[in-house]
Amino acid sequence: MSIVVSNISKSYKTVKALKNISFEVNEGELFGLIGPDGAGKTTLFRVLTTLLIADEGKATVAGYDLLKDYKTIRESVGYMPGRFSLYQDLTVEENLKFFATIFGTTIAENYDLIKDIYVQIEPFKTRRAGKLSGGMKQKLALSCALIHKPKVLFLDEPTTGVDPVSRKEFWEMIKRLQQKGITILVSTPYMDEAALCDRIALIQDGTILQIDTPEAIIKHYPKAIYNVSADNMYQLIESLKAYEHSHSVYPFGEFVHYTDKRTGFDPKQLKKYLEEKKLAGISIEITQPTIEDAFMELAI
Amino acid sequence: MKQFRGFVIKEFYHIFRDKRSLFILFGMPIAQILLFGFAITNEINNVDIAVLDHSKDATTEEMINSIAASEYFSIDQFIEREADIETVFKQGKVKAVLNIEKDFSQKLIKDGKAYVQIITDATDPNTANTIFNYVTSILQKFQSSKNKSAEFPYQIVPQTRMVYNPELKSVFMFVPGVMTIILMLVSAMMTSISITREKELGTMEILLVSPLKPFQVIVGKVVPYIFLSVINAIVIVVLSIFIFKMPVEGSLFLLGLESVLFIITALALGILISSIAQTQQTAMMISLMGLMLPVILLSGFIFPISSMPFILQIISNIVPAKWFIIIIKGIMLKGVGLWFIWKETLVLLGMTVFFIGLSVKKYKIRLE
Numbered sequence: 001m002s003i004v005v006s007n008i009s010k011s012y013k014t015v016k017a018l019k020n021i022s023f024e025v026n027e028g029e030l031f032g033l034i035g036p037d038g039a040g041k042t043t044l045f046r047v048l049t050t051l052l053i054a055d056e057g058k059a060t061v062a063g064y065d066l067l068k069d070y071k072t073i074r075e076s077v078g079y080m081p082g083r084f085s086l087y088q089d090l091t092v093e094e095n096l097k098f099f100a101t102i103f104g105t106t107i108a109e110n111y112d113l114i115k116d117i118y119v120q121i122e123p124f125k126t127r128r129a130g131k132l133s134g135g136m137k138q139k140l141a142l143s144c145a146l147i148h149k150p151k152v153l154f155l156d157e158p159t160t161g162v163d164p165v166s167r168k169e170f171w172e173m174i175k176r177l178q179q180k181g182i183t184i185l186v187s188t189p190y191m192d193e194a195a196l197c198d199r200i201a202l203i204q205d206g207t208i209l210q211i212d213t214p215e216a217i218i219k220h221y222p223k224a225i226y227n228v229s230a231d232n233m234y235q236l237i238e239s240l241k242a243y244e245h246s247h248s249v250y251p252f253g254e255f256v257h258y259t260d261k262r263t264g265f266d267p268k269q270l271k272k273y274l275e276e277k278k279l280a281g282i283s284i285e286i287t288q289p290t291i292e293d294a295f296m297e298l299a300i
Numbered sequence: 301m302k303q304f305r306g307f308v309i310k311e312f313y314h315i316f317r318d319k320r321s322l323f324i325l326f327g328m329p330i331a332q333i334l335l336f337g338f339a340i341t342n343e344i345n346n347v348d349i350a351v352l353d354h355s356k357d358a359t360t361e362e363m364i365n366s367i368a369a370s371e372y373f374s375i376d377q378f379i380e381r382e383a384d385i386e387t388v389f390k391q392g393k394v395k396a397v398l399n400i401e402k403d404f405s406q407k408l409i410k411d412g413k414a415y416v417q418i419i420t421d422a423t424d425p426n427t428a429n430t431i432f433n434y435v436t437s438i439l440q441k442f443q444s445s446k447n448k449s450a451e452f453p454y455q456i457v458p459q460t461r462m463v464y465n466p467e468l469k470s471v472f473m474f475v476p477g478v479m480t481i482i483l484m485l486v487s488a489m490m491t492s493i494s495i496t497r498e499k500e501l502g503t504m505e506i507l508l509v510s511p512l513k514p515f516q517v518i519v520g521k522v523v524p525y526i527f528l529s530v531i532n533a534i535v536i537v538v539l540s541i542f543i544f545k546m547p548v549e550g551s552l553f554l555l556g557l558e559s560v561l562f563i564i565t566a567l568a569l570g571i572l573i574s575s576i577a578q579t580q581q582t583a584m585m586i587s588l589m590g591l592m593l594p595v596i597l598l599s600g601f602i603f604p605i606s607s608m609p610f611i612l613q614i615i616s617n618i619v620p621a622k623w624f625i626i627i628i629k630g631i632m633l634k635g636v637g638l639w640f641i642w643k644e645t646l647v648l649l650g651m652t653v654f655f656i657g658l659s660v661k662k663y664k665i666r667l668e
Contacts, residue, residue, distance in 0.1 A: 049509045051667045071511070079509045085502035089317045090310065101306030102512050144506075 001060075002027045002152055002183035003048065008057035010043055017043040018054070019206040025185060025199075030178045032197030033187040034291065040206040041187040042082055045156045048185070049079045062151045062183075075103070078150030080141050082157040082187075088130030092121055092140055095129050096147060103148035113180065114143045117173050135166025142173065153177065155186040159193065171196050191292035202295050209298040214291055221289035221297065223247065226267065227255040230274065231281040239277040243270070250296060257293060258284075303512060307520035314494065315524055325490070329482045329532050330539065336474035337544050344430050348376035350394045352385065355404040363416075366442045367398070372434050389421050396420045396431050464633045475540040476628040477601030479533065480621045483559065484566045484595050487529050489587035491570030495521055496583040499574075505667065514663045522567045529563040530556075549635025555628065558641075561648055562624040566591075568655030569620075575662040595621040623647050 003025035010018040017040045025031040033041050046052040048061055050070040059066045064073045086095045096118070100107050111118075121139050124132065129140060138158055145153060155174070159167040171193060178184055186197065194200045195214045202209040202217070210217060230236040233251070240249040240258055247259040260270070267284040274282050316322060349367075353360050368375045376394050379385065385397050399417035401407070407414040418435050420428040465472045498504040507517060537555070540546035548555065569591065577583035596602060598612065599621035605613055616622050623644040630636040630644075638645070 046505075046667060051505060051508055053666065074509050075511045077509065079506065081502055081505050083502045085506050087310070087314070087503060088501070090313055094310075094313060098306055098310050099506075099510075102303045102507075102510050104303060104511065 001025070001063075002029065003031075003059070003061050003185060005044075005048070005059040006057055008044070008047060008054045008059055010040075010047055010052065010054050017206050018047070021057070021203075021206070021208055023201055023208060023211055025183060028178065028181050028183055030174065030184045030186065030196075030198045032194050032200040033185065033203055034189075034191060034194045034200050034295065035187075035203035036189055038205075039203045041203060042156055043206075044203075045079070045081075045154050045185075045187065049077060049154055050074060075148075076151045078145035078148065078153045080138075080145040080153075080155050080158055082160065084137050084141060086129045086137070086141055086144060089128060091126050091128055092132070093125040095140060096143055099144040100147045105148050107147065110147055110149050113149055113177075114146050116176055117146075118143050120169075135162050135170070138162055138166070138170060139173075142170075146177070150182065152183045152185070155184065157187055157189065159188060159190065167193070191290065191295060194291040200291070202291075202298055204295075204299050210294070217291060217294045218289050221294050223259040223289075223297070224265065225287055225289045225293055226258045226260075226270075227252075227283075227285045227287045228258045228270075228274075229255050229281070229283050230279040232279060235277070236274070236279055239274060239279065243273060248296060252290075252292070255287075257287075259297075304516050304520055307512065307516065308523050311494070311520060311524045315528070321490070325486060325528060326532070326535070328485075329478075329536050332478050332482060333475065333536055333539050334543075336478050337471045337540070344372055344427060344434065346374050347372060347396070347427075347431060348394045349373050349396045349398060349431075350377050350379050350385075350388045351375055351398045351400070352379045352382070353398075353400045354402040355400060357403075357405040359405040359408060360400050363400075363439070363442055364398070367435065367438050370434075370438055385419060389419075394421075395427060396435065398435070469544070471540070471544040472546060472633060473601075475536070475544065475546050476625050476632065477596075477599070479536045479559075479628065480562070480599065480601065480624050481592070481595050482532055482536065483529055483563055483624075484569075484591055484621060485587070486532055487525055487563050487566035488570035488573065488591050489584060490528075491521055491525050491567050492573035492577065492583040492587055493580050494525075495571065495574035496577050496580045500579050508666065514665055515660060518571055518660065518663060522564075522571070525567060525570075526560070526563055529566075530560065533559045533563070546632065548632050550631035550637065554638060555631045558624070558627050558631065558645065558648075561645065561652065562620065562627075565620045565624075565648055565652040565655065568652055568659060571659040572655055572662065575659055575664070594619045598622065599625050601625055620648060620651050 001024050005024070006022045008018055008021045009016070021040075021044060033044065035041055043052065047054045048059060048066070050066060050073050053067070061073050062076050064076070066073065087098070090098065096107055100110075117139050121132070121136050121143070124136065129137065132140065142155070142158065145155075158174075159170055162170065167190075174184060174186065175196070188194070197214060199211065199213050200217065201211045212220070228236065228240065233256070237249060237251060237256055240246055240256060245261045245265070247261045249256060249258055251257075258270075267286075271282055271284055315325075351364055353364065364375065367373050377388070379388060379397070382399075385399070388394050388397065397419040399419060401415045401417075404414045404416075416439065418432055420431050422428040498507060533556075537548070541548060570587070573583055573586050573590070577586055598605075598608075598616040598619045600616070601621070605616050605622065608616065627641045627644050627648075630641050634640075
């Protein structure tokens with residue numbers, strides 16, 4: 001086990017940020033924490049990187065106790081905070097060199113670990129970090145978090161505020177790092193990224209709702225889910241919400257995802273109801289649930 | 301050690317890339333010392349005065365000449381009527397008017413006394429006072445030179461001698477003060493800002509999750525500023541010696557050592573401030589309000605401590621600047637050695653140890 005968290009709770013002055021959190025991450029696993037802003041993801045990361053002390057509960061990271069061995073943990077984990085936290089007035093190369101030095105290593109020593117990532121930003125190595133684009137900043141931050149060859153890597157919302165192309169590239173990099181045997185704990189508010197993890201924990205309001213592989217979470221989705229669309233989206237959503245048998249209604253791209261309370265649901269009935277509501281261009285088709293559907297179902 | 305060196309190098313990058321701060325860092329001492337040295341001064345020089353001479357005889361002419369001959373005054377104009385006194389003051393050019401009564405010589409000879417009225421523009425009370433004193437002393441000199449021939453039963457002649465600053469140059473008073481302000485400001489404000497900047501930008505988070513030890517971070521932050529402050533101290537001393545002819549009677553080496561001690565005191569205060577402040581702005585405000593004001597008001601730099609209310613005299617003891625000003629005045633003007641200032645040095649040393657201890661203890665190894 002690379003990370004073992006048991007019954008961790010943490011409160012700030014007025015808010016309970018983490019409530020009795022427990023989970024385990026296997027060696028070499030890519031584990032995702034999926035949840036909206038304010039769910040407690042960052043607090044959990046700070047507890048696990050020894051930056052905050054939990055009020056209750058115990059945890060080990062890479063086999064070391066959070067409280068007792070915090071110094072050892074600090075040497076053996078890589079942490080990339082959610083906010084860009086490098087020196088903006090230092091160049092790309094100087095940042096990397098600085099982090100290599102304070103971890104007692106050199107760029108050359110661990111170059112093969114960061115090579116894939118660093119070659120992409122190497123052409124800009126004399127540019128100041130503050131002048132990089134969002135995607136490049138994240139690549140540099142990842143390089144800096146990796147430079148000392150950590151056993152466990154903590155990535156707190158690494159793709160927030162990054163363009164879709166860079167996001168995709170970033171996840172490919174994370175996957176490659178996993179193949180090198182690094183345990184990775186990553187958090188994201190983007191549900192579509194969840195499918196890329198080995199296992200995920202759905203987290204909301206400081207509580208873990210479910211832990212499983214993304215496939216299993218989708219498979220266990222209890223209801224049939226329908227893509228509903230019509231010419232007037234706003235009126236459609238309002239009508240669906242007003243429908244006496246509706247269980248959940250929320251917009252999903254160009255469709256509305258709809259589930260029904262009844263077990264023997266017939267889409268024809270719904271269509272008839274919507275037609276009565278003077279909606280045109282109605283289409284109702286059954287579809288595959290996604291992580292987001294699962295999350296919404298659990299979060300209700 | 302290598303980690304530490306890497307950290308210090310990084311700090312120097314920060315300092316040298318922030319052109320604005322760098323300009324303040326080195327521009328401020330020079331600007332301040334020149335300002336205080338040239339512009340802000342208690343001395344008077346070539347003050348324009350007007351004369352209303354009602355008698356216009358040989359004695360008054362001699363008297364007026366003796367005033368005009370001094371470097372302090374120059375006669376701007378002669379006026380003829382009492383009503384003009386008001387006018388020339390309102391024009392604002394002259395700061396004083398000498399009103400000599402009618403038949404000055406005759407009265408002097410006949411009655412043994414005659415009147416000269418000194419009217420000064422007291423919109424600036426300090427200058428008015430100084431002008432009055434200077435004119436009076438010139439007139440007294442003039443009188444005693446006249447009396448030499450006359451037989452006088454007895455005479456008290458006070459002989460004054462100003463030691464350590466015989467020419468009463470105010471720059472001698474300002475240099476130690478300015479040096480103290482600058483060292484305090486550069487050291488305390490800059491370190492507290494540079495530490496809180498790491499907090500504000502989130503880099504502190506990464507530094508904490510690294511094998512760097514707390515004292516390495518603190519000392520690493522401080523070392524570059526010790527270096528810069530020493531350069532500043534040297535610039536100030538060189539400027540004051542060569543431009544203002546400020547003497548350094550005592551040992552330069554001792555002056556250097558005491559300055560380094562004071563710099564470390566200020567740095568320790570800066571670290572302490574950064575452990576309280578969360579943002580650069582707060583750090584700057586605390587440094588300015590909490591350090592600058594006491595340095596200016598309570599250190600004896602501008603207002604003498606001995607004439608303060610008792611309670612402020614007590615408070616002034618906890619202002620490190622007070623002790624440093626005593627020390628440098630001693631070394632530069634009186635030329636004393638360590639034997640005469642060991643008490644002040646010990647106080648500074650004690651304060652430094654206390655501040656460093658407190659800030660190491662307050663340094664957080666975690667967030668919150």
